Amino acid sequence: MAAIASARYGKDNVRVYKVERDEKTGVQTVTEMTVCVLLEGAIDTSYTKADNSVVVATDSMKNTVYIKAKEHPVTPPELFASILGTHFIDSYPHLTAAHINVITHRWTRMTIDGKPHPHSFYRDGAETRNVEAVARRGKGIDIRSGIAGLLVLKSTGSQFHGFIRDEYTTLPEVWERILSTDVDAGWSWKTFPDIAAVKAAVPKFDKAFEDARNITLKTFAEEDSPSVQNTMYKMCEYIMAAVPEVENVDYSLPNKHYFEIDLSWHKGLKNTGKDAEVYAPQSGPNGLIKVTVARSQTAAKL
Numbered sequence: 001m002a003a004i005a006s007a008r009y010g011k012d013n014v015r016v017y018k019v020e021r022d023e024k025t026g027v028q029t030v031t032e033m034t035v036c037v038l039l040e041g042a043i044d045t046s047y048t049k050a051d052n053s054v055v056v057a058t059d060s061m062k063n064t065v066y067i068k069a070k071e072h073p074v075t076p077p078e079l080f081a082s083i084l085g086t087h088f089i090d091s092y093p094h095l096t097a098a099h100i101n102v103i104t105h106r107w108t109r110m111t112i113d114g115k116p117h118p119h120s121f122y123r124d125g126a127e128t129r130n131v132e133a134v135a136r137r138g139k140g141i142d143i144r145s146g147i148a149g150l151l152v153l154k155s156t157g158s159q160f161h162g163f164i165r166d167e168y169t170t171l172p173e174v175w176e177r178i179l180s181t182d183v184d185a186g187w188s189w190k191t192f193p194d195i196a197a198v199k200a201a202v203p204k205f206d207k208a209f210e211d212a213r214n215i216t217l218k219t220f221a222e223e224d225s226p227s228v229q230n231t232m233y234k235m236c237e238y239i240m241a242a243v244p245e246v247e248n249v250d251y252s253l254p255n256k257h258y259f260e261i262d263l264s265w266h267k268g269l270k271n272t273g274k275d276a277e278v279y280a281p282q283s284g285p286n287g288l289i290k291v292t293v294a295r296s297q298t299a300a301k302l
């Protein structure tokens with residue numbers, strides 16, 4: 001006999017743009033998001049018995065995203081995701097959880113002749129601000145805020161030595177290397193009992209994002225990194241110290257390798273070790289290093 005172990009469904013890639021116009025100053029502010037809604041609850045019969053009476057159409061979910069974006073602020077994304085999630089479980093008694101993902105894309109205001117332009121913006125990077133809010137009936141709202149697609153590189157100030165050497169090892173130890181990664185980081189907040197608690201925390205969300213982004217960049221730039229593992233752990237520690245309401249911090253960092261090229265076959269050109277200048281960026285395979293750091297009392301329970 002087969003039975004459903006878990007099921008959720010919804011609408012992904014709902015693209016939304018919202019403009020805010022300040023009539024007095026003529027300054028406009030824009031937000032562009034990609035939203036995913038996934039719902040859970042007493043929906044098994046829609047899979048097992050073709051019972052569509054329990055189905056909120058994914059098309060209606062898309063409409064709801066647009067309507068809630070019209071009725072409410074879409075920033076900070078933590079609040080908008082919580083408003084959406086709460087709407088679904090409040091509106092449909094058979095649903096138990098709503099998982100809302102909001103990816104906010106960068107539109108940075110242009111500076112023209114030294115002045116911020118009132119209505120023109122540019123995409124200054126692939127980096128996105130990502131929020132996942134899960135509203136669970138009777139269990140409050142869990143939020144993970146994050147940053148993804150922040151591509152960074154340092155041309156020195158990174159080492160890697162002392163690792164296991166055995167019959168599988170060819171990697172030389174290095175006291176000097178290039179370090180590059182595509183930062184995917186998240187910070188998870190203590191459960192909010194309800195939407196009022198999320199509203200009360202609104203001023204903290206943008207500050208936490210700026211703190212986490214600055215800590216990531218500063219630690220990456222300034223630390224003489226002994227390994228990706230140690231550097232990302234330090235980033236987690238600093239974020240936990242900067243944002244007391246955060247319960248844990250996670251990073252997922254690909255190690256984007258740049259290989260030295262031996263050019264000595266061409267007229268004895270020196271291009272390795274301290275003479276290395278021309279490198280071959282690798283697209284794969286790459287290292288992938290992940291961690292979640294919790295406060296000590298929570299980590300002990302995990």
Ligand SMILES: O=c1[nH]c(=O)c2[nH]c(=O)[nH]c2[nH]1
Nearest residue numbers: 160171226227228229255287
């Ligand atoms: O920072 C690093 N951590 C590793 O675990 C690892 N493994 C590897 O081959 N290079 C690196 N670099």
